[in-house]
Amino acid sequence: MTATAIAQAVASRKLSAVDVVEAVLARIGVRDRVLNAFTDVTAERARAKARAIDAAIEAGQNVGPLAGVPFAVKNLFDVQGLVTRAGAKINRDDPPALRDATLIERMEAAGAVLVGALNMGEYAYDFTGENIHDGNSCNPHDTSRMTGGSSGGSGGAVGGRLVPIALGSDTNGSIRVPASFCGIFGLKPTYGRLSRARSFPFVASLDHLGPLARSVEDLALSYDAMQGADADDAACTARAIEPVTPLLAQGIDGLRIAIAGGHFQQHLFPEAIEAIGRVAKALNATEVIEVPEAARARAAAYVITTTEGASLHLDRLRTRAHDFDPAVRDRLIAGAMVPAPLVDRAQKFRRWYRARVLELFKHVDVLIAPATPCVAPKIGQVNFVLDGVELPVRANIGIHTQPVSFIGLPVVAVPVPLQPMPIGVQLIAAPWREDIVLRVAHALQEMGVAAVPEPKGL
Template sequence: MNGLLFSSASAITDGVNSGRFSAGEVVDFFLAHIAEQNPTLNAFTRVLAKRARQRAAQLDAMTARGENPGPLAGVPFAVKNLFDIRGLTTLAGSAINAGNPPAREDALLIRRLEEKGAILIGALGMGEYAYDFTGENRHYGNCANPWNSKHMSGGSSSGSGAAVGAGLVPLALGSDTNGSIRVPASFCGIFGLKPTYGRLPRTGSYPFCDSLDHVGPLARSCEDLARSFDAMQGYSPSDHACADRAPMDTMAELQKGVDGLRISRAAGYFSLEDFPQAQRAVDKVCRALDCSDEIELPGTLEGRSAAYLITNVEGSRLHLPRLQTRPQDFDPDTRDRFIAGALLPAAWYARAQQVRHWYAEQVREVFANVDVIVAAATPCVAPRMGEKILSIRGEEQPLRPNLGYFTQPISTAGLPSCVVPTLDEESGLPIGVQIIAAPWREDWCLRVANYLEQQGFTAPRPPQL
């Protein structure tokens, strides 16, 4: 069973369906690995051993009857603790939510994954109310990077990145408002997909910023990313932002490679002269893709500014009652940013929404001349825990918001983006690259990501594991 540690979802499913091992054995193996590694990583806030074993027994009974449990049969997964889990309180990384009643049913995406044979094994830590890029949480402790526990895992889907990166689960769900799937994917050396805004329903997930909230998967391989994405697709009227579009079969698209795709490197705002670690990563990917063309996304600075305002205003509006009655129970950094958002004039918010839509249109026009754009995911490899300052264009800036320097504009435009991991040889830590496509073309993102994985851009095993 030791070969399961960093096995793909398909390898687990093939083993369960062929009878080489049972779903129960898979669950017990991963529960043991979680028990061994989680005290160091602090990725899980709740391990659902009883539920997982019961679900595994159901799947094993199905296979014994000759039934096919689905394309994710026996694959354990975990979810950021802003997804509702039946019988658990949805924490959203906060102390305040701990007093809320338990959720009555699972989030829609959990149900869809389990319908395909996957097994929920736990809830994962995150930044408070998803307003974080570091993985540091004053209420439940910091989530450590599996490559070096003295470094940040990234956030706000911190537990999702660390758990997948350390092999505690093959798959995890996260949310991404301004980069909260892609930053931990970059820091933890894994693949992460932020789909097009409105592609996956957010039903049963705790909100942050309705205009920008996305949900999506993190995995150790591109195939697993595509397999889980396909399992979760489908319209739902329960989320007003969910688009009524036919699901795509991205698994069928993976092997098409990059032939015929017009690929360019992001320039202008995304230039990397001042970010040597990110530049090495993007250079490496562009060489593998034989990509020399550059393209600018017009209005990116304005688009990112709009995202700041929208995030602050919508987040503060959501949390205003708690800010008024329980300010002492917030992380001070989170609280102060929400308070600042509550003080912004309504006219600024209205203007920011106009700029958001203008920027999205500007960017969509760019895709008349290109299919896929390569850009950095993070400005650097994972900083050490406790760091507060990041150099941006030669100026000292607060680290926490600026770890999303390259991801936030892509969220503003609602574009699909897949993070592909690379290893920065100088630091010995991973750093990711974004593969960005036009709206609703997740298949193009995943085709390029899969090609790169086949060229050796994989998520290597962290050295201490």
Template sequence: MTPAALRGAREIAQAVTRGDASAKDVAQAALAAIDARDGEIGAFTDITRERALSEADAVDRARDAGEPLGPLLGVPYAVKNLFGVTGLPTRAGSKINATYPPAIEDALLVQRMRAAGAVLLGALNMGEYAYDFTGENAHYGPSRNPLDPSRMAGGSSGGSAAAVAAGFVPISLGSDTNGSIRVPAAFCGLYGLKPTYGRLPRTGTFPFCDSLDHLGPFARSVADLALVYDVLQGHDASDPVCARRPIEMLGSEIAKGRDGLRIAVAGGYFRADAEPGALAALDRAAKALDADDEVDIPRAAEARAAAFLITNAEGSALHLERLRACPADFDPDTRDRFLAGAMLPASWYVAAQRFRRVFEAAMADLFASWDVILAPAAPTSAPRIGQKTISIGGKDVPLRAHMGIYTQPISFVGLPVAAVPVRAPGAMPYGVQVIAAPWREDHCLRVAAALEAAGLNAA
């Protein structure tokens, strides 16, 4: 079996485990694909070629020696460049961080991937300091959408989505504060998972907004998404918000599909400003699941506004010294948002944090009646590179500020969400959020698998 014939993470791991393929051949084929096309796509900022080949050799030796083998044996992957990678500066999409000393150890989730047998190919482009929805980086260039390179890959995990959508790697890791996994997954026609806040440790990653930051994977199939999520789980005391939860292996759970789950569709706020294609995608998903009931998520607009306040306040506080020392080294758009955040009254931040408890209780009431709620992942499909505005409710509004209108209220209270692509033949994809109660990633992935089986992501 040739490496070029292997596309999925599970497929690669099985072939390498059986000896039908070598991890080194798989890694070399992936590196060749990156060399051939990433100049057009812009997914990678750093390629860890020597490390990848060394890790692949170690995988092959372990297999040949009959040693215990991990579930991601020989699977190539890459990470958003806010993950610490030994020997690389942790850029976090910035010019400033690129001048800092290289990381002396891998981020914890990178360590877990390596322990599972995965092979790291490099670090991926992202919006500066993760404050972005477009994937257009002023320092390293845009991450382009492999489905149409004239369009955005989305942000801030744009490189993470582009690398998977281009076929460079079957899985990647990103982060999501206000929608930075879900929006790129939607634009690039991928599956993404934003787990419950506190489910996966953020140890060894560069922060954006500590009280909203999540980490999670991208994949081209739900089975691969579950496979990598299972590897990433586990408590770590170094991240104070990482919860002590049992590790729940979901690779087998997805086969259950939607059976027994109560599914509703978000209405009101979540239908008001989406373009017709986004609503059609949501309706297709609802129909495939026989989800006829519509629910109103109360005060969603306030939740989005509060998320903005918290993001601005915490982000600006984190970067205040950099803003004072080297303001010209920021992307001007990012710098101006941080400067605005630095001037927010403390009382507004406190009120926004208090409202989290109110909104959390309202969502808990909804999940007493429903197991899963569907909503759009973004109001549009992928915009054009360089586009500055989108039409929302018949008005042209700033693109960056409004691309997360449907994701921000959900991450505001840390709910788990799977992003599922819905695509009509010949069209760009849209994304649907599959939202569940805290710690019910199994519900997200079961419904995502049912939608995948319904064939809604036709090319």
């Protein structure tokens, strides 16, 4: 069942929240042996919350739009009583969190039920879903393939129907890549829209948090529940809450939709080209708009990512370098050695690039772009051949997501159910226009172009 259906059934007392939670816990117990999506299952907490919801409904109280809906979070979110792993061995020596992350508090205030924490790439510096400490997340459509990362457990848990909603983080593509590989919907909101308070950071100037779900309605419901300014996150601005769920059915008449050209039409496998074509045809989008200097934006995003990430982890690199995943450690060490003038140039370019891209949104409402260059590669795959050139998988999975998160634009990744594996397409809008990309995603869902396939690997 979708989150929307669960909430309606629980609120109307057709289902009890306790029964929903027990069914989800049982499903996790069976399917997660294969998917390895969860690192922690908060069973007793979930049961207590479910009992409280049922009692409140029995007493005639409104428990919120997500009544009884189970959800899980990437293990970089603080969960009271759990150690915030952030996918790392080093963090396991930290004390348990004393308070939930803001977004968990808001989801539960809307009636949702937290059932656990999810696997992820170490310190979120990952596009694969592989983790040497907790094991690899496995794709629900083919368990020999990657989930994508770094929110790999989030993608696997939703795509594998363990939970209807999961929360992840996205610095360079870590919501959109798992959404693409696992065949689900993912929302990376505008930078500063949703609070990051009490989550473990990666790159503060690029980090976003957001939901992954099996329907656009579920994505919108969870997004609406989490909106709102937060004094505990300086980037979470005091914009008014703007609910999007009531707007989904408005349709897309009058919206100007174009295809992102240049960099976004390069470095693509045939499956990505087919997915873009299906989405563009369904939306009657024929105009191609060049996004200026997107390739350079990707390069600048790499510079800022690796230097800010290295700065955050310098003490850990000095004292516990042997406890890192070597692939993560080596990239962070390289980042610590990037000359300051190069970082300054990257930041100046970032301001220029943002201004140029925002100019485009004076003439178009939504840009269509690939989410990943290919369907999910095999777990452990090191290279793929693209445009006749052998390239490292890990470094190039996010080739089309990085130029977008670099300037904090809102994006919905929609799943196109190709065979044998699904792949995602990005819908990109101007800052603060989550409503537009969710409306377009909903229209594609209604047309059957964007759809979540049944997991085949379970």
